[in-house]
Amino acid sequence: MTPQLRADAARNREQLLATARGAMAEGDLALQLNDIARRAGVGVGTAYRHFPTRRALVEALADHCFTTLVEQARGASRHEDPWTAVELLLRALLLGQLTDPAFAEVIATGPDxxxxxxxxTHREEFMASARAVLDRAQRAGCVRPDLSQDDLHRLVCGTAFALRIGADPTGRLELYLRVLLDGIHAGRPARS
Incomplete structure (x- = not known):
């Protein structure tokens, strides 16, 4: 469990996160800690105390999205229909990557x-639920049997990348998701 921060430390941490979120929204993905500290109006030492590396800052920014995704993946793993579970899981993963650049960066890398x-921990919990969804869908004959969890992860990340470089990422989400689902469905196009 994370120790409780003093009120001033918690305020500084939230100010750093808000500033970094704003920088990402403006397209600044570099998130240089010295610059974030200056823009947040806190000392550089304070920034590094909260976030020793840029990666630690990015992970803190992605935490809410990752928490939500883990909950959605658990929900998908409990869905009674295996194919619907796959759709729910992939839609949630794609949306997370499209709406949160910090999450997109974190999920595109490995635990190392x-x-x-x-x-x-989030990654392990998500992967366990995703594995359950994929295994059940493959046993039900809904998803190609030759598709591994790593394959599916790469396909979703690639689809998210393709959406992000387009003019209307969220507007094309359903089309790209349908193409992805058709491609992983076992033997015939997925139902609409």
Whole structure:
């Protein structure tokens, strides 16, 4: 469990996160800690105390999205229809990557790059639910049997990248998701 921060430390941390979120929204993905500290109006030492590396800052920014995704993946793994579970899981993963650049960066890498144990825990919980969804869908004959969880992860990340470089990422989400689902469905196009 994370120790409780003093009120002033918690304020500084939130100010750093808000400033970094604003920088990402403006398209600044570099998130240089010295610059974030200056823009947040806190000392550089304070910034590094909260976030020793840029990666730790990015993971803190991605935490809410990752928490939500883990909950959605658990929900998908409990859905009674295996194919609907796959759709729910992939839609949630794509939306997370499209709406949160910090999450997109974190999920595109492996656990060996995690700076914070909480991120690794989120990753493990998500992967366990995703594995359950994929295994059940493959046993039901809904998803290609030759598709591994790593394959699916790469396909979703690639689809998210393709959406992000387009003019209307969220507007094309359903089309790209349908193409992805048709491609992973076992033997015939997925139902609408």
């Amino acid at each position: 790059q995690d700076a914070v144990a909480r991120t690794t």
